[in-house]
Amino acid sequence: MRSSLRISTLFAFVLLFCALTAAYGQDTPSDATTLTANPVYQKSCAKCHGKTGEGRHFGGPSLVSEKVAATSADDLRNIINNGKGRMPKYAGKLTPEEINRLILQIKAAKTKQ
Ligand code: HEC
Known part of the structure; x- marks a missing residue:
């Protein structure tokens, strides 16, 4: 017992x-230096790329993939500014500073398979 x-x-x-x-x-x-803590990301991107950045909602691919890690900042900026396929364009919707910050944070995010 x-x-x-x-x-x-x-x-x-x-x-x-x-x-x-x-x-x-x-x-x-919750320190705002990471992609998923960035309110801009949560507002504009999370609905497709997921709250954790791992993708899956409405077909948005993972942003923490090997592929994205291997993509240059210029190419990422191009995709975010001009859109790609079903990815909307963000030039004019977000400021260049906001987009730069997202790119840095995508680059800094830990890659998962
Ligand atoms: C309406 C859904 C949607 C939203 C909102 C969205 N995306 Fe996307 N995103 C996509 C889709 C779908 C693709 C895949 C495009 C393709 O390859 O045809 C994509 C691709 C990408 C890629 C390239 C990934 C790769 O594997 O090449 C990046 C980087 C990206 N998105 C970043 C962002 C950022 C940053 C935001 C917020 C500012 C955002 N996306 C908002 C749907 C979305």
Whole structure:
């Protein structure tokens, strides 16, 4: 009896620990220097490229792919300014500074497969 009580206490602590780590994990990107923490990204891009930048909504591809990591800043700027396929153009909708910042943040984002 006693030992099963101890195990469930341990289990409760493990659950608490997981909940805390998950909450901390969600808080981490809140420094506005990362792509997913950038309000411009969340407002203009996340609906297609996903809140995490990994793509999937409305066919927007991942922005943290090997392909994007290998794309030059000039080419990224071209795609964002002029659009491509179903990707809308953002020249005139976002300022060049906002677009530059997005490019830097896309470049800085950690690549996932
Ligand atoms: C309406 C949905 C939509 C929105 C909003 C959108 N995109 Fe896209 N984006 C796409 C699609 C679809 C493609 C793929 C275009 C193609 O290759 O035909 C794409 C491609 C890209 C690419 C090139 C990726 C690659 O693999 O070559 C970049 C970079 C990009 N988008 C950045 C952005 C940024 C930054 C924003 C916000 C300013 C944004 N997108 C907003 C749909 C969207």
